[in-house]
Amino acid sequence: MEGIDYFDTFSPVVKLTSVRLILSLASAQNWHLKQLDVNNAFLHGDLYEEVYMKLPPGVTATSPNKACLLHKSLYGLKQVSRQWYDKLSSFLLSQDFTQTLGDHSLFTKHNGDNITIMMVYVDDIILTGNDINDINHITNMLNDRFKIKNLGNLSYFLGFEVARSSEGIHLSQRKYALDLLNETGMLNAAPVGTPMNFSTKVCYQGDPVDDPAAFRRLIGTLIYLTNTRPDITYAVHRLSQHVTSPTKLHHQAAFRILHYIKQTPGQGIYTLTLKAYSDSDWAGCPDSRKSTTRYIVYLGGSPISWKSKKRSIVSHNSSKAEYCALS
Known part of the structure; x- marks a missing residue:
């Protein structure tokens, strides 16, 4: 219908209480802490609605009243954050991650005695766990699927400064x-x-x-x-x-x-x-x-x-x- 280009817009993000809890566990268990950022995250989502847009500048229509039918989400649409979350969560579940019931943006994966935990806040991702090989493996898989920036050890997240020392983790x-x-x-x-x-x-x-x-x-x-x-x-x-x-x-x-x-x-x-x-x-x-x-x-x-x-x-x-x- 003209003028209606979305149905649902809500997209969950990791709770800050979960972030503080997992960082406390990572500090106590001496887990690895890595940070990732997804390049152009909102362009990966699939649209469930039928959305049309005007032809972009420089594109000439073969006949009048032509428009573009979108198959992928674009920045500016109200549902892009939700579609990106749906795409990422589906991929993680296919890789044997488990979605936490109390926080739908907190994912865990067990591989024998090894554990990998992922926290997602839109396109910012924190990875932690006790095995660096498992962390590197999921990092490579995410890069192959979505193209990410590996920001190395966690130091700055959503305005929080993370300083790690032998005494623990200081969050400010x-x-x-x-x-x-x-x-x-x-x-x-x-x-x-x-x-x-x-x-x-x-x-x-x-x-x-x-x-x-x-x-x-x-x-x-x-x-x-x-x-x-x-x-x-x-x-x-x-x-x-x-x-x-x-x-x-x-x-x-x-x-x-x-x-x-x-x-x-x-x-x-x-x-x-x-x-x-x-x-x-x-x-x-x-x-x-x-x-x-x-x-x-x-x-x-x-x-x-x-x-x-x-x-x-x-x-x-x-x-x-x-x-x-x-x-």
Whole structure:
């Protein structure tokens, strides 16, 4: 039908929690870590829809009203990412890889005592395992099928800087943090020791900010930074609840986080005992009387998953002990 050139567009990508988990395992087991990039990945997908395009410049039609019928995906189509994922995942499954149920972009392959793990984020691929021959074999097969760039040992992935030493793997977003400080004019700001003033309650009261869109962009940028900075997760989460109608108080609190980041822009996480910690305040939000629950999960000495979330239940009972029992 004219004007409709796609049906489905969603394409899964590897979860960042999976990335942190696998890097922790690779560090603990001393596995190899390689990075690949697929050349022109979106051109490999097969189209299921009937899509036509105008003749490109320089092509002369033999008769009027001619158009090109596409057999392969092209950059610019909304479904290209999905079609590429379908092509790659089908190929990996044909090579005896197993797709993880909890993360469809995480693939594993066992060959006797050897294990190979692949994580896919669109056209960026991380390969790890305990046998370099198996890793080289699948790398060569991917190159024969799709043409890839072998980027060698993993060092930079999706804005994450990966530094490996005898002590383990350090994961940070130093360049991302410095770019954020530079864009906000905070590169020369005075550092502070905490991401928020815990004696001040963040609420909906106050004068509105002059540019709410800029505040939302800042919070979105900080949310991505929390992937390696669990120390700012709670503060960023509290501010993210006010992006619809931010006030100048929220703006000041957001810039305090930037002052805190200025102190340690390269701070990250080190990547096997599994430990988890949780905490919850009591009616911490002065506007809704809802509590905020936080948790963090460690694998070894490295945090792999963390979250801060406002509860859906309103805290209206005067007895904290009764509230905890109900929780």
